[in-house]
Amino acid sequence: MFLSSKRLLSLIALLASLIVSPGALAADIEVLWLGHATARITTVEGKVIVIDPFLKKNPKTPEKYKDLSALGKVDLILITHGHFDHVADVSELAGMTGAKVVANAELVRQMAALGKLDADKIIAMNKSGTIMPVGDKVKVHMVPAEHSSSLVLDEHADGAPNLVTAGAPVGYVIEMENGFSIYHSGDTGVFGDMQLIGRMYEPDLAMICIGGHFTMDGSSAGFAMAELMKPKMILPIHYGTFGLLKGNPDQLKQALGSADIKVLDIKPGEAVTF
Numbered sequence: 001m002f003l004s005s006k007r008l009l010s011l012i013a014l015l016a017s018l019i020v021s022p023g024a025l026a027a028d029i030e031v032l033w034l035g036h037a038t039a040r041i042t043t044v045e046g047k048v049i050v051i052d053p054f055l056k057k058n059p060k061t062p063e064k065y066k067d068l069s070a071l072g073k074v075d076l077i078l079i080t081h082g083h084f085d086h087v088a089d090v091s092e093l094a095g096m097t098g099a100k101v102v103a104n105a106e107l108v109r110q111m112a113a114l115g116k117l118d119a120d121k122i123i124a125m126n127k128s129g130t131i132m133p134v135g136d137k138v139k140v141h142m143v144p145a146e147h148s149s150s151l152v153l154d155e156h157a158d159g160a161p162n163l164v165t166a167g168a169p170v171g172y173v174i175e176m177e178n179g180f181s182i183y184h185s186g187d188t189g190v191f192g193d194m195q196l197i198g199r200m201y202e203p204d205l206a207m208i209c210i211g212g213h214f215t216m217d218g219s220s221a222g223f224a225m226a227e228l229m230k231p232k233m234i235l236p237i238h239y240g241t242f243g244l245l246k247g248n249p250d251q252l253k254q255a256l257g258s259a260d261i262k263v264l265d266i267k268p269g270e271a272v273t274f
C-alpha cells in the first residue's frame with residue numbers, strides 16, 4: 001500500500017503529537033519532565049520556561065540534566081513556592097542563563113534580598129495576576145495552591161532548619177501563542193477553586209502533584225481533575241522522588257474512572273509535544 005505525500009505528512013504530524021523523546025520530531029510545544037515538579041516548557045515560538053528547577057540533588061533527574069547547561073537557553077523561571085525541592089537550583093540556573101524569575105512577591109523579593117537572585121531579574125507578582133514576560137503572546141497567570149511555603153537559609157547549631165517566610169504557595173497557568181494552556185499545580189491539596197481555574201483557563205494539559213503526604217495523592221488528584229478542573233490531559237508529577245511520596249499514576253487513572261481525560265504517564269527525562 002502506498003501513502004500519498006500529504007497523507008504521509010499528516011501521519012508524521014500525528015506521530016509527532018504523541019509521546020516522543022526529546023530531540024525527536026519537531027513540534028509546536030514541548031513539555032520535558034525532569035522529575036519531581038521540574039519541567040522545561042518550550043513555547044510555539046521557542047521561548048523556554050523552566051518551572052521549579054530541582055535537578056542536581058533530585059534523585060529522579062536523569063544524569064544528563066544534573067549539568068544545568070544541558071537545559072540550553074532559558075528565558076523564564078517560574079517558582080511555585082520556597083521549599084527546597086522547588087527552588088534548589090533557581091539561583092544557579094538564573095545566574096547562568098540570565099532568565100527572569102517569577103514568584104510570589106514575598107518569596108522572590110526575599111531571595112533577592114538574600115543575594116540569591118539579581119534584583120533586576122525578578123518579577124514579583126501574586127495570585128490572579130497575569131504577566132507576559134516572554135513577548136506579547138504568552139500569558140502567565142498565577143493561581144492559588146493549597147500548601148505552605150518557607151525558605152531554608154541554613155541550619156541552627158542544633159540542626160533545626162533556619163526558616164524565613166516565603167509568602168503563599170501558588171500554581172501557574174501558561175497560555176501559549178496558539179491558545180494551548182498548561183496548568184502546573186505546584187504543591188497542593190484539593191481545593192474547590194480548581195473548578196474556577198478549569199472554567200477560566202480550560203487547561204489542555206494539567207501537570208499535577210500526585211505523590212501524597214505533602215500534597216494530593218493519585219486518588220484525590222483524580223477526583224479533583226474529574227470533578228473540578230476537567231483538563232483534556234494530565235501529566236502526573238511530584239511522586240516517587242522520596243519514599244514518602246507513594247502516590248502513583250495507577251491510582252490516578254483508577255480515580256479518573258471513565259472521565260474523558262488522557263494521562264500522559266511518562267518518565268523523568270521524557271517529553272510530550274503538542
Ligand SMILES: [Zn+2]
Nearest residue numbers: 083085086187
Ligand atoms: Zn514539593
